Amino acid sequence: MKDKYTEKVMDHFRNPRNIGEIEDADGIGTVGNPKCGDIMTIYIKVKNDRIEDIKFKTYGCAAAIASTSIATEMVKGKTLKEAAKLTRNDVAEELGGLPDYKMHCSNLAADALKKAIEDYKKKKNK
Amino acid sequence: MFGNNEIGTIEPIKEIGKITKKHDILFHSDAVQAIGKVPIDVNELNIDLLSISSHKIYGPKGAGALFIRKGLELQTIAHGGGQEKGFRSSTHNTPGIVGLGKACELGKKRMNKDVSHLTKLRDILIKEIQSIEQTYLNGHPEKRLANNAHFRFVAIEGESLNLMLDDKGIAASTGSACSSKKLQASHVLLAIGLNPEEAHGSLRLTLGRLSTKDDVEYVVNELPDVVQKLRNMSPLWNR
Ligand code: FES
Numbered sequence: 001m002k003d004k005y006t007e008k009v010m011d012h013f014r015n016p017r018n019i020g021e022i023e024d025a026d027g028i029g030t031v032g033n034p035k036c037g038d039i040m041t042i043y044i045k046v047k048n049d050r051i052e053d054i055k056f057k058t059y060g061c062a063a064a065i066a067s068t069s070i071a072t073e074m075v076k077g078k079t080l081k082e083a084a085k086l087t088r089n090d091v092a093e094e095l096g097g098l099p100d101y102k103m104h105c106s107n108l109a110a111d112a113l114k115k116a117i118e119d120y121k122k123k124k125n126k
Numbered sequence: 127m128f129g130n131n132e133i134g135t136i137e138p139i140k141e142i143g144k145i146t147k148k149h150d151i152l153f154h155s156d157a158v159q160a161i162g163k164v165p166i167d168v169n170e171l172n173i174d175l176l177s178i179s180s181h182k183i184y185g186p187k188g189a190g191a192l193f194i195r196k197g198l199e200l201q202t203i204a205h206g207g208g209q210e211k212g213f214r215s216s217t218h219n220t221p222g223i224v225g226l227g228k229a230c231e232l233g234k235k236r237m238n239k240d241v242s243h244l245t246k247l248r249d250i251l252i253k254e255i256q257s258i259e260q261t262y263l264n265g266h267p268e269k270r271l272a273n274n275a276h277f278r279f280v281a282i283e284g285e286s287l288n289l290m291l292d293d294k295g296i297a298a299s300t301g302s303a304c305s306s307k308k309l310q311a312s313h314v315l316l317a318i319g320l321n322p323e324e325a326h327g328s329l330r331l332t333l334g335r336l337s338t339k340d341d342v343e344y345v346v347n348e349l350p351d352v353v354q355k356l357r358n359m360s361p362l363w364n365r
Binding site: 014036037038041062101 | 281282283285286289290293302303304305307309311322323326358359360361362363
């Protein structure tokens with residue numbers, strides 16, 4: 001079962017980075033996966049337009065957990081503009097590839113992040 | 127199916143046999159999982175056709191058998207040399223056939239012992255694992271195969287659960303959509319009325335003649351931590 005995943009996926013799955021919640025988050029993004037029913041939430045803390053802190057929670061397969069984990073690592077410290085550019089391919093590539101039928105899981109990570117950024121902007125413009 | 131391969135439920139074969147007999151319908155039962163764990167008397171149960179498989183009863187892989195009630199005429203699907211009374215052409219798999227026969231003979235002798243051993247171990251699994259909060263047994267509480275324990279855990283997903291157990295040397299399986307290439311939850315779990323979310327956190331543990339009490343205790347000790355670890359990651363778990 002493990003063979004379908006790269007070592008990197010398994011590493012992020014076994015030891016997910018940035019797991020948890022941020023109580024006073026500036027932006028929160030939750031997305032659900034219509035394909036298989038999984039859910040992930042990303043919390044961001046923003047300072048000077050940069051993602052100062054980021055945390056996540058994921059209910060899903062190993063690919064979903066690893067995708068969110070690595071996505072949070074990739075955008076931590078980045079400007080919001082840079083972070084918003086993250087695509088599912090970036091995530092999958094960084095993981096050393098994902099099986100085709102698991103690509104939608106990496107999609108979720110990118111979408112949850114975008115939602116969290118939008119949420120932050122909405123709250124700020126209020 | 128005589129005994130379900132996923133959730134282990136033993137179907138009311140006798141009742142079905144009565145109905146099929148009354149209405150003159152041929153009755154085929156897939157007893158691959160049940161053979162060696164449940165006594166099967168095709169006459170008493172009114173079964174016309176019964177499938178079994180050798181490797182499930184510790185026989186060699188690659189052999190199986192179809193019981194055909196005397197007088198039934200089946201259509202041949204494998205034409206050729208006319209082996210096995212014309213039903214299944216191609217050279218006999220003699221070692222497989224002999225092995226299956228021997229496995230049946232031994233299986234029948236050992237059935238009582240096997241079943242009581244498996245039941246004891248299975249019941250430890252069921253009792254201990256169900257004591258994890260928000261964890262439920264799938265399938266029938268009593269009318270189930272002696273080697274099968276099937277659970278669902280709220281707020282976690284089966285593929286991740288399986289992989290983490292795999293890291294601990296525990297081999298299990300799941301009916302979660304994420305673990306199927308088609309991303310569909312197990313049809314069995316949906317058919318018993320679970321919704322896809324419930325099927326998501328499902329876990330099947332099966333036992334064999336060689337399973338020991340130590341094995342079972344190891345699983346029972348490791349599982350709660352793994353479940354908790356995944357729940358701590360899950361946005362659906364709040365406590
Ligand atoms: S989250 Fe369901 S397949 Fe990855």
